[in-house]
Amino acid sequence: xxxxxxxxxxxxPINRRDFLRLGGAVGAAVLGSGLGLEAxxxxxxxxxxxxxxxxxPQAAPRxxxxxxxxxxLRFAIAGGAATDTADPALAFDSFTIYTACFLYDTLVxxxxxxxxxxxxxxxxSANADATTWTFxxxxxxQFHDGGLLTSADVAYSVKRILVPKLASPVLGNIQPFLEAKxxxxxxxxxxxxxxxxxxxxxxxxxxxxxxxxxxxxxxxFAKPIGTGPFVLxxxxxxxxxxxxxxxxxxxxxxxxxxxxxxxxxxDDSTRTEALLGGSEDFIDNVTGSDIELIQRSSRAKQxxxxxxxxxxxxxxSNKPPFNDPLVVQALKHAENREVQxxxxxxxxxxVGPDVPVPASDPFxxxxxKPYPYDPDxxxxxxxKAGYKDGLDLTLYAYAGDKLDNxxxxxxxxxxxGIDIHVVTWPHATYWTQVYLAKPFIGxxxxxxxxxxxxxxxxxSQPNEFHWNSPGFNALCAAAxxxxxxxxxxxxxxxxxxxxxxxCSGLIPGWVHQVYGAGNGxxxxxxxxxxxxxxxRAYLT
Amino acid sequence: MSLxxxxxxxxxxxxxxxxxxxxxxxxxxxxxIPGDPARAVLGKAATPAQLSAxxxxxxxxxxxxxxxxxxxxxxxxxxxxxxxxxxxxxxxxVLPRLCRTLFLVLFGWTIAAVLSLSVGLASGRRxxxxxxxxxxxxxxxxxxxxxxxxxxxxAFVIGYHLGWLPTDSSSAGFYDVPWPALSSxxxxxxxxxxxxxxYVTRLARANAREVMGEPYIRAALLRGVGGARLTxxxxxPNASPPVVNALALQFAGSIGGVVVTETVFGFPGIGQLLVxxxxxxxxxxxxxxxxxxxxxxxxxxVLADAVVxxxxxxxxxxxx
Numbered sequence: 012x013x014x015x016x017x018x019x020x021x022x023x024p025i026n027r028r029d030f031l032r033l034g035g036a037v038g039a040a041v042l043g044s045g046l047g048l049e050a051x052x053x054x055x056x057x058x059x060x061x062x063x064x065x066x067x068p069q070a071a072p073r074x075x076x077x078x079x080x081x082x083x084l085r086f087a088i089a090g091g092a093a094t095d096t097a098d099p100a101l102a103f104d105s106f107t108i109y110t111a112c113f114l115y116d117t118l119v120x121x122x123x124x125x126x127x128x129x130x131x132x133x134x135x136s137a138n139a140d141a142t143t144w145t146f147x148x149x150x151x152x153q154f155h156d157g158g159l160l161t162s163a164d165v166a167y168s169v170k171r172i173l174v175p176k177l178a179s180p181v182l183g184n185i186q187p188f189l190e191a192k193x194x195x196x197x198x199x200x201x202x203x204x205x206x207x208x209x210x211x212x213x214x215x216x217x218x219x220x221x222x223x224x225x226x227x228x229x230x231x232f233a234k235p236i237g238t239g240p241f242v243l244x245x246x247x248x249x250x251x252x253x254x255x256x257x258x259x260x261x262x263x264x265x266x267x268x269x270x271x272x273x274x275x276x277x278d279d280s281t282r283t284e285a286l287l288g289g290s291e292d293f294i295d296n297v298t299g300s301d302i303e304l305i306q307r308s309s310r311a312k313q314x315x316x317x318x319x320x321x322x323x324x325x326x327x328s329n330k331p332p333f334n335d336p337l338v339v340q341a342l343k344h345a346e347n348r349e350v351q352x353x354x355x356x357x358x359x360x361x362v363g364p365d366v367p368v369p370a371s372d373p374f375x376x377x378x379x380k381p382y383p384y385d386p387d388x389x390x391x392x393x394x395k396a397g398y399k400d401g402l403d404l405t406l407y408a409y410a411g412d413k414l415d416n417x418x419x420x421x422x423x424x425x426x427x428g429i430d431i432h433v434v435t436w437p438h439a440t441y442w443t444q445v446y447l448a449k450p451f452i453g454x455x456x457x458x459x460x461x462x463x464x465x466x467x468x469x470x471s472q473p474n475e476f477h478w479n480s481p482g483f484n485a486l487c488a489a490a491x492x493x494x495x496x497x498x499x500x501x502x503x504x505x506x507x508x509x510x511x512x513x514c515s516g517l518i519p520g521w522v523h524q525v526y527g528a529g530n531g532x533x534x535x536x537x538x539x540x541x542x543x544x545x546x547r548a549y550l551t
Numbered sequence: 552m553s554l555x556x557x558x559x560x561x562x563x564x565x566x567x568x569x570x571x572x573x574x575x576x577x578x579x580x581x582x583x584i585p586g587d588p589a590r591a592v593l594g595k596a597a598t599p600a601q602l603s604a605x606x607x608x609x610x611x612x613x614x615x616x617x618x619x620x621x622x623x624x625x626x627x628x629x630x631x632x633x634x635x636x637x638x639x640x641x642x643x644x645v646l647p648r649l650c651r652t653l654f655l656v657l658f659g660w661t662i663a664a665v666l667s668l669s670v671g672l673a674s675g676r677r678x679x680x681x682x683x684x685x686x687x688x689x690x691x692x693x694x695x696x697x698x699x700x701x702x703x704x705x706a707f708v709i710g711y712h713l714g715w716l717p718t719d720s721s722s723a724g725f726y727d728v729p730w731p732a733l734s735s736x737x738x739x740x741x742x743x744x745x746x747x748x749x750y751v752t753r754l755a756r757a758n759a760r761e762v763m764g765e766p767y768i769r770a771a772l773l774r775g776v777g778g779a780r781l782t783x784x785x786x787x788p789n790a791s792p793p794v795v796n797a798l799a800l801q802f803a804g805s806i807g808g809v810v811v812t813e814t815v816f817g818f819p820g821i822g823q824l825l826v827x828x829x830x831x832x833x834x835x836x837x838x839x840x841x842x843x844x845x846x847x848x849x850x851x852x853v854l855a856d857a858v859v860x861x862x863x864x865x866x867x868x869x870x871x
Contacts, residue, residue, distance in 0.1 A: 087721060087817075093644065093833055247647070248639065249827055250724040250819045274721035276817035277827075281706070281719050285817075288710055290717035439830060 078534065082550040083270040087282050089296035091275040095248035097235035099223035100172045100179040105295060106275065108220050108541050110246070113254050113271060115223025115237035116261075118146055118165065118202075119214050123316055123538050124371075125460050127214055131160060131224055131238065132202075141211040141494055144204045152261040154226055155236045162196035167227035169194055169204075169217075181221040183471070184463060188213065209492040211499065212462040220542050240266040240546045250275055260546075267534070267549035286311050286527045292550065293532055295543070297525040302359055305527045312528055315359070316537060318369035319524025320457045322355055322416045324406065326515035327450040327477035332404075333515040337396035343382040344389040347423035348519040354419035355412045355522060362520035366507045367456065367464050369521050374461040376504035379511060389427035401428030407445045408453030409438040416519065417453045447473055458521075458539045461503055462491060469510065476516045483509055555861070562857040566850060573845040574626070578619050581838045626842075632835040641839045644824065647727045649843060652813070652820035654729045656805045658736055659743025664798050666744065667751035672782055672790060674752070675759020686752070694749030702742045702815035710738060724819035739816045743809055747801045754797050758790035765789070792859050799855030807844035 091106040099111035118132040127135075134147040152160035172179045173191040193205040206213065216222070226236050235243050238261065241254035254271040274291075276282040283301040285291040287308050297305060297313065305313045326333035326342070333339060348362035363370055364381035393402055408417040414435055421431040436445050445452055454475055456468065465487050469478050483506055490502035510516065526537060531551045536544040606612050610621055625632060631641040674686040693701070710718030720735035729736050762768060763786065771785050810822030817823075821840055828836035 085722075087719070093639070093828070093831055093836070245725070247724060247819075248644070249824065250648075251721065253725060272722070272725070274724060274817070275819075276719055276721050277823075278814055278817060280703075281815060281817050284706060284711055285717070285719040285721075288714065288718040290710075290719055290722075439832065 078267050078547070078549040079551055080267050080549070081269050082267075083272055084268050084293060084532070084545060084548060084550065085291045086271055086273045086293045086295075087276045087285055087291040088273060088294070089275075089279070089282065090277055091249040093248050095246065095252075096232055097243055097246055098232040099225065099237075100168075100177060100181075100221055102221050103180045105541055106248075106252070106273075109273060109543055110243075110252055111220040111223045112239070112542050112544055113241040114235055114239040114243055115220070115225065116152075116239050117220065117222050117224070118148075118217045120544075121215060121218035121460070121538060122536075124373075125215060125539070127218065130218075131165070135214055137211065137213070137494060139494070141209040141213070141492055142206045144206065144213050146202045146204075146214075148200045148202065149261060150200065152238050153259045154238055155242050155257060156226075157259075158226055158236075160224065160238055161199040161227075162202045163199070163227045165202045165224050166194045166196050167229070168224045169222065172221065179221060181216070181219055184216050184219070184467065187466070188216075208488075210462070211491055211494050212460060215460040215463060219540060240544075241271060262546055265546045267547065268545060271545060283527065286529065289529065292529045293535065294527045295541075297527045298356065301527075302356075302525050310530055312530055313525050314528055314535060314537060315523040315525040316458075316539065317361060317523055318371060318458050318521045319539075320455055321363075321367055321369075321518050321521050322352070322412060322453075322455045323367075324416065324420060324451065324453055324517040325475040326404075326517075328513075328515040329477045329479070330450055332396075332398070332402060333450075335396050336513065337392045338398070338402065339513065339515050340382075341389040341392040341396070341402070341427065342424070342429070342515070342517060344385045344392070345424040345427040345429055346382070346420065346517055346519050347384040348381060350423055351416055351419040351519040352522070354415045359523040359525060360520050363518070364511045365514065365516060365518040366511050367468055367516075367518065368461050368503075368507055369458065372461060374500055374503040374507070376507055379504075379508060381511075384423065386424075386427035389424075389429070393428055398428070401430055403430045403432070404451055405432045405434060405449075406451050406453065407434045407436050407441075407449045409436050409441045409445075411438075412455055412522070413453035416455075420517070420519075447475060455522075457541065460539075462487075465503070465506060469514070476514055478510075478514055478516070480509070480513075558857055558861060562853055565853050569849040569853065570846055573849055574623065574842060575619070577838055577841045577845060578622060581834050581841070582615065582618070622838075631839045641835050644836060645821065645839050645843070648819060648821045648824050650727050651723060651729070651818070652806060652809060652822065655736060655739055655813075655818065655820060656743060656802060656809060658729075658740035659809075660747060660798070660802045660805060662740060662744035663747035663751060663801070667748045667798075668755055668787075668791070668794060671752040671755025671794070672759045672786060675756040675761075675790070676763060676782065676786065678756075678760045678763065683756070686756070690749040690752050693745055698742070698746050698811040699815050701745050702739070702812050705738045705742055706816065718816075720816040720818040735816075735818070739809075739812050739818050742812045742816070743805060746808075746812070747798075747805065751794060751797055751801060755790065755794045758793055759786055762786050762790045796855055796859050799851055803848040803851035806847050 086109070088105050088109065090104060092104055094101075095104070095106045095110075097110055097114060099115050102108045102111040116131050118130050119127045119135065120130045121127055129149070131149055131152060132146040133149050135144065137144050146165070148160065148162060148165065154160065169185075169189075170191045171177060172182060172185065173189065175182065188206045188208050188210045189204055190207055193207065195203040195205065197203060204213065210216075223237060223239070229236065240257055240260045240262070242257050244253040244255050246252040251272070251274040254273070256266055256269050260266065276285060276291075279296070279298060279301060282291070282294050283297065283304060286294045287304065287310060289310060302313060305311045328334060328339070343365060352360035352362055361369065362381060364379050366375070366379065368375050390401075406417045406421070408414040414433070417431075417433045421433050424431055446454070452475065456464075458464070459467065468474055469476065470484055470487055472479060486502050486506040486509075490499050490506070493499060493502075524537075524541075526535075526543075528535065532548065533551060534547040534549050536547065538544070603612070610618055613621070631645065670686055674683045677683050706718045710716050716734050716737050720739055723729070723732045723735040726732055768781070768785060771781060776785070807822065807825075809820065810826060812818070813820045813822040814826065821843070825837065825840045828840065
């Protein structure tokens with residue numbers, strides 16, 4: 012299943028699945044803008060085991076100002092690619108995902124806690140076994156060219172993604188559940204999806220920016236038409252894009268901003284300095300010491316999502332030595348999670364058990380604890396498994412957070428008799444020569460909805476853990492089939508507990524996805540998968 | 552005149568041969584890069600059918616000489632090809648950036664030329680005195696500072712601390728010409744100038760010093776010619792030809808050499824595009840940029856050579 016990874020292979024530095032660069036993380040949520048415009052949810056007050064820099068006393072929150080109209084928001088982003096396009100179906104890196112968020116709308120929008128809110132759809136429901144999903148569309152929504160939104164446009168937008176030739180990065184997310192011919196439009200305001208496989212969380216997939224709705228029949232995106240808050244003025248791949256306000260946006264009164272100027276500044280320190288110096292208003296992908304710089308600055312503030320993405324070291328669970336449960340346990344007890352996460356993003360992490368779902372998630376099994384760091388016990392387990400002289404492993408990673416994790420683990424595992432040889436691989440060829448090719452690698456993932464995450468990383472074949480467990484798959488499939496929340500929680504809880512205990516994926520914790528904003532910037536909505544919304548953003 | 556005509560013919564021939572050599576070299580190098588552009592673009596899930604379709608589409612299955620011939624015939628028609636990664640024309644990616652980089656280099660080079668000639672000549676005239684020593688030390692320090700440090704210091708002090716200018720030049724990317732975003736060009740131009748100046752200043756100084764020892768200078772001094780008149784009419788014309796040559800080389804070299812400055816300032820120019828294209832294995836773009844940079848270097852060098860040759864013989868006979 013490589014189609015969903017899209018341009019991971021083409022060595023773009025940033026893509027949806029893996030936003031981490033040099034210690035940064037993916038996904039985001041607004042924290043601390045203090046205006047209550049969006050639901051911050053439990054994430055904002057999440058009690059992770061460590062808070063580090065975030066515990067430093069913040070300046071007294073400014074009194075909420077009422078939104079002011081007008082102004083240009085200057086947004087500097089970390090990277091683009093020559094393939095940057097306004098086609099939402101092909102959005103894969105931050106440039107294209109932000110563009111998709113500004114120009115188009117999806118049927119529903121998911122916030123940082125995956126709580127869905129109406130977008131182009133006002134109402135949605137499933138039948139009892141989650142095989143049929145019906146969406147009611149909002150009336151009177153206009154495209155940028157004045158045309159009215161109908162169900163035909165929605166059907167077209169989804170159908171084109173299901174065509175393999177387009178090579179949409181989200182093809183792999185939706186293809187297992189839906190065939191193009193099973194999208195029905197009984198009337199202009201209703202779309203019905205007849206799924207081939209039940210999925211109780213189907214709308215979560217449609218919340219991805221790739222499913223932005225385009226007018227039926229759209230073939231070229233040179234002059235893109237969407238329903239979104241902004242209209243495209245110009246787009247230069249790898250360089251910049253200019254967006255102006257859509258006066259007929261269906262969220263009446265919005266957006267407040269007149270213009271968004273998005274530019275690519277690849278160098279991290281240049282980008283941070285631009286924010287601190289006032290030539291940019293908003294930046295993404297803030298990493299390492301830049302986070303502290305922004306915190307200490309009197310001109311800028313940080314916005315972040317606590318559980319932006321997870322780091323992992325993936326071994327092939329079907330091959331020696333990872334196919335030995337004693338060895339897997341030993342490796343887990345050799346993780347000093349605090350040390351590893353601190354090496355990756357000091358001051359911007361939470362540790363957790365070896366599961367791809369953060370503690371703040373509703374599906375996280377209550378009370379699931381990470382294995383403690385116990386190198387002596389690990390050594391004992393290895394001896395029991397027959398490795399009297401310790402275990403030798405070769406671990407591959409490329410420069411950045413994955414390498415930091417690998418090197419830190421190398422140190423924490425040493426007292427357990429685990430000798431790890433870390434190989435630094437060039438980024439450009441990592442996804443073709445190392446990923447899925449070497450038996451022990453460093454990787455990181457953006458946070459996705461639990462149903463999507465488990466499907467993509469642990470159910471799909473091949474995956475980087477070589478994890479193929481019929482019992483696990485059955486639990487996941489059952490969770491997708493039921494609409495009973497309590498039952499879903501139990502099933503996913505069991506599945507995650509299995510991963511924590513048996514899977515050869517070592518997941519020390521979660522990193523924050525940090526953005527920087529000038530003090531006068533308010534109302535920015537950040538959510539997982541690197542999606543950023545400026546509908547309600549304004550400058551004071 | 553027969554002399555000029557011969558010069559022009561010789562120059563033209565040199566140009567033609569050099570450009571052909573550069574194009575062959577660039578072509579061979581990009582073809583020799585390990586890694587399969589088809590795989591890089593289509594991804595590891597590509598089927599053999601997809602891979603051979605890609606190769607056929609881009610002519611990779613033809614013999615090398617035929618690929619080269621196609622490449623050259625496209626070039627002569629002004630077609631730089633299509634970017635492998637994005638299917639936009641290479642020209643649309645490269646040309647706006649080339650324009651911006653050329654302006655950046657022009658601004659920086661002009662500052663450098665004026666600065667280094669004037670300081671260098673003045674320093675050479677006052678060889679051994681306080682002014683000369685100070686200039687010597689400053690030039691040394693500047694030339695020892697790495698390019699990115701110069702850029703970072705400028706951005707930090709003038710941009711961030713003093714706030715006089717933007718710390719990054721990304722807004723220059725919205726325009727193909729400098730004037731709407733001129734403030735974005737200032738700091739990088741100064742950085743470019745500071746990179747070029749030290750060597751040229753030292754050269755100008757050395758030449759000026761040498762010229763100052765010439766008999767015709769002493770004769771002029773004895774005649775009462777002094778100060779600015781001496782510099783302008785006697786020292787400058789005689790000391791400058793090698794300096795002009797060096798400046799021309801610096802200009803040519805800067806077109807490709809501003810990569811670091813462009814990266815530090817986020818300046819959307821050709822250097823930055825080259826780095827990005829190499830990272831993405833977009834060989835069509837890499838090839839086009841390498842050819843442009845190599846071609847520009849050759850053209851400027853050959854022309855500078857010719858100009859100096861045409862100018863100097865006349866000067867040799869000039870009366871002091």
